[in-house]
Amino acid sequence: MYRELQKQLIEAVRTILETSWGLEVSDVVLEQPPDLAMGEFALPVAFELARKLRKAPRMIATELAEKLSTTLRPGDGFLSFEAAGAGYINVRLDRARLMAALASGSSQRPSEELPRVLVEHTSINPNKAAHVGHLRNAILGDTLVRILRARGHHVDVQNYIDNTGVQVADVIVGFLHLEHQTAPEVEALIARCEALGPEAREQRFDYHCWNLYARVSQWYAEGSEDQQKERKQLRYQTLHAIESGGNETAEVADRVSTAILRLHLETMLRLGITYDFLPRESEILHLRFWDRAFQLLKESGVLYAEQSGKNAGCWVMTRPGGGNSGEGPDEDAKVIVRSNGTVTYVGKDIAYHLWKFGLLGKDFGYRRFFAYPDHTCFISCMEGEQEHPHFGGARAIYNVIDSRQSDPQANVVQALRGMGHTEAADQYTHFSYEMVALTPRCAEELGYTVAEEDRGRPYIEVSGRKGFGVKADDLLDKLTAATRAEVDARQPERSEAERQRIAEQIAIGALRYFMLKFTRGSVIAFDFRDALSFEGETGPYVQYTAVRARNIFRKIGMTPESALAAVESLQSMELAVGAEDIWAIWMRAARREQTLETAISSAEPSTLARHCFQLAQEFNNFYHKHHILTEEDAGRRSLLLATAAIALRELTILLEWLGVEVPEAM
RNA sequence: GGGCGAGUAGCUCAAUCGGAUAGAGCAACGGCCUUCUAAGCCGUAGGUUACAGGUUCGAUCCCUGUCUCGCCUACCA
Numbered sequence A: 001m002y003r004e005l006q007k008q009l010i011e012a013v014r015t016i017l018e019t020s021w022g023l024e025v026s027d028v029v030l031e032q033p034p035d036l037a038m039g040e041f042a043l044p045v046a047f048e049l050a051r052k053l054r055k056a057p058r059m060i061a062t063e064l065a066e067k068l069s070t071t072l073r074p075g076d077g078f079l080s081f082e083a084a085g086a087g088y089i090n091v092r093l094d095r096a097r098l099m100a101a102l103a104s105g106s107s108q109r110p111s112e113e114l115p116r117v118l119v120e121h122t123s124i125n126p127n128k129a130a131h132v133g134h135l136r137n138a139i140l141g142d143t144l145v146r147i148l149r150a151r152g153h154h155v156d157v158q159n160y161i162d163n164t165g166v167q168v169a170d171v172i173v174g175f176l177h178l179e180h181q182t183a184p185e186v187e188a189l190i191a192r193c194e195a196l197g198p199e200a201r202e203q204r205f206d207y208h209c210w211n212l213y214a215r216v217s218q219w220y221a222e223g224s225e226d227q228q229k230e231r232k233q234l235r236y237q238t239l240h241a242i243e244s245g246g247n248e249t250a251e252v253a254d255r256v257s258t259a260i261l262r263l264h265l266e267t268m269l270r271l272g273i274t275y276d277f278l279p280r281e282s283e284i285l286h287l288r289f290w291d292r293a294f295q296l297l298k299e300s301g302v303l304y305a306e307q308s309g310k311n312a313g314c315w316v317m318t319r320p321g322g323g324n325s326g327e328g329p330d331e332d333a334k335v336i337v338r339s340n341g342t343v344t345y346v347g348k349d350i351a352y353h354l355w356k357f358g359l360l361g362k363d364f365g366y367r368r369f370f371a372y373p374d375h376t377c378f379i380s381c382m383e384g385e386q387e388h389p390h391f392g393g394a395r396a397i398y399n400v401i402d403s404r405q406s407d408p409q410a411n412v413v414q415a416l417r418g419m420g421h422t423e424a425a426d427q428y429t430h431f432s433y434e435m436v437a438l439t440p441r442c443a444e445e446l447g448y449t450v451a452e453e454d455r456g457r458p459y460i461e462v463s464g465r466k467g468f469g470v471k472a473d474d475l476l477d478k479l480t481a482a483t484r485a486e487v488d489a490r491q492p493e494r495s496e497a498e499r500q501r502i503a504e505q506i507a508i509g510a511l512r513y514f515m516l517k518f519t520r521g522s523v524i525a526f527d528f529r530d531a532l533s534f535e536g537e538t539g540p541y542v543q544y545t546a547v548r549a550r551n552i553f554r555k556i557g558m559t560p561e562s563a564l565a566a567v568e569s570l571q572s573m574e575l576a577v578g579a580e581d582i583w584a585i586w587m588r589a590a591r592r593e594q595t596l597e598t599a600i601s602s603a604e605p606s607t608l609a610r611h612c613f614q615l616a617q618e619f620n621n622f623y624h625k626h627h628i629l630t631e632e633d634a635g636r637r638s639l640l641l642a643t644a645a646i647a648l649r650e651l652t653i654l655l656e657w658l659g660v661e662v663p664e665a666m
Numbered sequence B: 001g002g003g004c005g006a007g008u009a010g011c012u013c014a015a016u017c018g019g020a021u022a023g024a025g026c027a028a029c030g031g032c033c034u035u036c037u038a039a040g041c042c043g044u045a046g047g048u049u050a051c052a053g054g055u056u057c058g059a060u061c062c063c064u065g066u067c068u069c070g071c072c073u074a075c076c077a
Helices: A002-021 A045-053 A057-071 A095-103 A132-151 A166-178 A183-196 A205-221 A225-244 A248-270 A281-286 A289-299 A345-356 A403-418 A422-426 A440-445 A472-490 A496-516 A539-556 A560-569 A574-578 A580-590 A592-601 A606-625 A634-658
Strands: A041-043 A078-084 A088-093 A117-120 A155-158 A315-317 A334-337 A365-371 A376-381 A396-402 A428-433 A436-438 A524-526
Touching (some): A002 A592, A057 A088, A117 A132, A132 A496, A132 A634, A183 A205, A183 A248, A225 A248, A281 A289, A281 A345, A289 A315, A289 A345, A315 A403, A396 A403, A403 A422, A403 A428, A472 A496, A496 A539, A496 A606, A496 A634, A539 A560, A539 A606, A560 A634, A592 A606, A592 A634, A606 A634
Parallel strands (some): A117 A155, A117 A396, A396 A428
Antiparallel strands (some): A041 A088, A315 A334
């Protein structure tokens, strides 16, 4: 109903402007007054018209308000229109009617066919344990998936696995040439680690590789010049062996990366994050996706063979911003195929994205890989199972990838556009976000020595190569331990299993909210003090609020649904009119869908996190001010109960979108 | 050199397409637990929105210039 009122109002303003003044305004701006007591909507349109009409804004506002009140009647849901301030028009709604509509939950969105979308997120190199930076990616991605589904899209979730890249190669170099292990020995190690189970963190295979990767990176940089050259050569030999496949090195790499991949999936599952499909680079190579893409790129003229200059002998592509000045070679062009004939990462990515949009004319084989409680995750392979869901061929895609990759991402879009796939290019969203870094203090806490010059900086970038960072599982364990201690103290009568479950839910709530409350563009300077805080603008604060609301209904022995159903027969709704703290909660509920739309169109989940937190604040304020159980006036009590019920309903929906559960008790 | 992003309270961050008095949380200080859970609530203090111009009824937001910081810009992946 709220949305319809907005539309009606904007339409009415447009009509009046046209018929009375013969004016056309492209965009009628609708705002909220700074204080709810002033009304539900505010129209600043009079300011815009002041110049055209050569009249004071306030006068225009008065006139327009008058016309509006004869057009939109109380029967439509509008109560009054009045000029305010220097020239605003404040609009009051029929609160009782809006409340009734909200309580009955009649905010159905049209069931039109929404396009199938594809979200790629997580995409961790399978060569080491996941860290906080990966958590930000996965949590942002998973939340995006949840809100797209809430809007009504069919969403396929993909986690791209670069199992044949240089990072995997580095760890394999470590196993084979630094530790001098044989293939069976590596396999035995994986088996031993798996037998220990996920609880033995320090002995986990991905933790082992975390350290090994750091050692190898250091090993490359050590020794004499000749040694370094030799080691670098070893590195590329290993990489090429892995890329070509069908040899023992590739076999070991596959075992190692697959074992780590499973651990990553388990880590993410702790946070309630799941995937539908895991496309791997090995299949993109062996199924020759690139050959087909190369052909298409040449045919469309996107790629051209550079004849001279520094890129002579390469197949290159003009960059999005740049362009050939006409004279001589475009030195700024992006190399896609090297002079030795090998394809770069961006080239493979173009092929992969043609597949995503169903424009390649090739497909993966699919095989079952990981079982979730409610569905199965498939992985790419050469020859797959007979029956499998179809992935790819999406109308719109979102790539959750940090901002450092904006250049290669732009290249892929440029290629699509150049090939004439303008619709695909328009529906390609690089959901970029800034990295997670560590505060210098946090780095020191972890036992890393911080260079003097870094000590003054607000943050230090994590580095997998240096083994510098906070591992995802360690952080989750730390959060769980901290919440567990608090739960033990507060809920001593509950069973061990219950308390553990609650502690985990709170830990996840804290972590997910922490990652979501920042806007995408801001670097998160990670610090345990902030992340382990459960007060103020945090997940546990919101969870606690929902638990509080639910306790009211448990205590009184009635359901929130029946409290909402009672709104119809409320005689005392006028009470809400004077009580802005109550009305604020209902208005918050009214704005939910609009906030969802904003979050999606701006690809900014933090909008929803903030909305959710503000609702929690409003409810806590209300909770403190009104004591429901001891309220004697029956009508007023019904109003208070309905308000608690709407708050609980909204909090539950919003937290679900954010991937945060409401614990039994806190 | 070029591209992208950032600079707002002591700290970490917001600010709905350019709108009314720039808001939260932490930290600090002062209050509130015989009452539905104090992981809570209320209050105090804290600001020349990096700087200088410009655009207009109005600028944290748009334009120009300057300063500072980060990332990207390889025939690495």
